[in-house]
Amino acid sequence: MLTLYSTRSSGNAYKVRLLLAKLRLPFRLVEVDIFAGENRTPEFLQLNPEGRVPLLELEDGHILAESNAILFYLAEGTPFLPADPVARADTLRWMFFEQNNHEPGIAQARFWLRQVRGGRDLRAHDIDRWMEEGYGALRVMERHLVARSFFVGESLTIADIALYAHTHVAHEGDFDLAGFPNVRGWIDRMEAAPCHVDMDWSPEMPARLFAGDECGELSLA
Numbered sequence: 001m002l003t004l005y006s007t008r009s010s011g012n013a014y015k016v017r018l019l020l021a022k023l024r025l026p027f028r029l030v031e032v033d034i035f036a037g038e039n040r041t042p043e044f045l046q047l048n049p050e051g052r053v054p055l056l057e058l059e060d061g062h063i064l065a066e067s068n069a070i071l072f073y074l075a076e077g078t079p080f081l082p083a084d085p086v087a088r089a090d091t092l093r094w095m096f097f098e099q100n101n102h103e104p105g106i107a108q109a110r111f112w113l114r115q116v117r118g119g120r121d122l123r124a125h126d127i128d129r130w131m132e133e134g135y136g137a138l139r140v141m142e143r144h145l146v147a148r149s150f151f152v153g154e155s156l157t158i159a160d161i162a163l164y165a166h167t168h169v170a171h172e173g174d175f176d177l178a179g180f181p182n183v184r185g186w187i188d189r190m191e192a193a194p195c196h197v198d199m200d201w202s203p204e205m206p207a208r209l210f211a212g213d214e215c216g217e218l219s220l221a
Contacts, residue, residue: 002027003057005047007034009115011107011165012067013054014199019074019161022195029202035115067165068095071158080158090152093128094159098166105133107166109173127174134173138180141167145182149189156193164190171198 004020004027006013020027032038032053047197048055048065056073064070072095075081080120082088109130113117120127141163144151151159168187170177177184190196 002032003030004028005030005032005044005053005055005057005168007032007039007053008200009203010053010200011103011110011169012036015067015161015165016054016056016070016074017201017204018165018197018205019080019158021197021201022080022161022193023074023078024195025074027203029204031202035200047056068099068115068158068162071095073161077159077164079155080161083210087153091124091157091159095162098159098162101133103166103189105130105137106170106173106175109134109175110166110169111173113174114172130173131175133204134170138167138170138175138177138183141186142180142182145186150186156190160186161191 002020002025004013004016005050006017006029008014008031017029032044034053039053045051047057050065052065052066054067054070056070058064064073072081073119082091109127112123112126112176116122150156151163164187167183168190177187
């Protein structure tokens with residue numbers, strides 16, 4: 001069975017849990033409390049010297065790090081990763097955008113302003129930059145979604161999952177999505193898609209957190 005090392009409040013870890021739920025793949029969840037330093041123990045650093053979550057341990061013991069790399073691995077051969085070379089490259093384009101242009105502003109702001117005690121004071125000098133970078137990324141997304149339901153093609157891909165994870169909680173980093181109707185509509189479509197699970201979901205939780213008849217009473221526990 002797959003083993004996922006995850007922190008529940010982490011957007012990057014949530015990406016992987018969301019895709020695992022959509023793929024209906026059973027997995028064992030290991031919660032890592034980064035605020036208690038559990039990601040800095042010698043045992044965890046043996047798994048990932050960078051001390052970051054998520055980590056996915058495969059059945060053969062191989063360890064995969066980096067959330068978008070894990071998404072790419074899990075999505076291979078599924079509708080969430082297009083087979084067409086151009087669409088596949090476009091999917092990667094938006095995943096690179098998420099890590100290079102989106103996450104540094106939106107996710108960092110949420111982490112320091114909402115999750116770290118005293119973070120607003122500790123990183124006050126970074127807030128303006130986070131706002132500039134985050135709103136810049138949101139404007140790019142808004143323009144792209146003018147005539148599109150999803151980021152690549154006509155259906156949900158791992159590009160959408162990568163971007164959704166941090167965008168849907170952007171307000172926790174002081175970002176106001178009121179001026180981004182296309183982004184808000186896309187968030188609604190993401191949350192209405194089959195087998196959607198909330199950020200608090202874990203595999204032992206009841207199936208009520210799934211949406212859509214395709215999942216029904218599914219439980220991954």
